[in-house]
Amino acid sequence: MSSKTMIQTPDAPAAIGTYSQAIRVGDTVYLSGQIGLDPGTMQMVEGIEAQIHRVFQSLRAVASASGGSLSDVVKLNVYLTDLGHFAKVNEIMATYFHQPYPARAAVGVPALPRGALVEMDGVLSIQD
Numbered sequence: 001m002s003s004k005t006m007i008q009t010p011d012a013p014a015a016i017g018t019y020s021q022a023i024r025v026g027d028t029v030y031l032s033g034q035i036g037l038d039p040g041t042m043q044m045v046e047g048i049e050a051q052i053h054r055v056f057q058s059l060r061a062v063a064s065a066s067g068g069s070l071s072d073v074v075k076l077n078v079y080l081t082d083l084g085h086f087a088k089v090n091e092i093m094a095t096y097f098h099q100p101y102p103a104r105a106a107v108g109v110p111a112l113p114r115g116a117l118v119e120m121d122g123v124l125s126i127q128d
Contacts, residue, residue: 011061013037016113021062029066029124033079034058035116048085048117049092055120056096063124072124073102079119083108089118 007022012034015021022031036044036051037058045054060070078089086106093101102122112119 007062007066009061009065011039011065012058013039013042016042022066024066024126027126029063029068029072029126031059031062031073031122031124033077033119033121034062035113035119037114037116044114044116048082048088051116051118052085052089052092055118056092059120059122060096066124066126068124068126070096071098072126073097073122074125075123076102076104077121078104078106079109079112080106081109081112081117085117 003025005024006020007024007029009021012021015032019032022029024030034055036054038045038054039058039061045051056070059073063069063072080086080089083106089106
């Protein structure tokens with residue numbers, strides 16, 4: 001049985017609850033949801049574009065701390081308080097990911113922690 005390893009990096013916002021930034025079990029890394037918090041100030045960045053970029057930067061930092069990269073993401077979940085921002089997510093996502101793109105779900109939600117406009121989590125498969 002594989003043991004689980006907590007992943008933590010100062011390059012992404014510190015956990016604001018009872019969770020880890022990520023957990024690695026064998027070749028799989030489960031990334032916790034990231035919102036648009038600046039890891040240095042723990043304040044929300046302004047606007048949907050800045051929040052989307054900040055979320056991808058935080059996911060990239062945690063993926064890197066786990067020994068992987070965004071290219072190892074096999075599943076991405078996107079939560080938006082306004083599905084009208086979905087096209088912007090696609091546009092910005094194309095600057096962080098390359099084909100083959102991860103499997104993905106996008107869900108409209110009424111609210112997110114700290115008033116965030118977007119949250120994303122994912123799963124990586126890392127072959128050492």
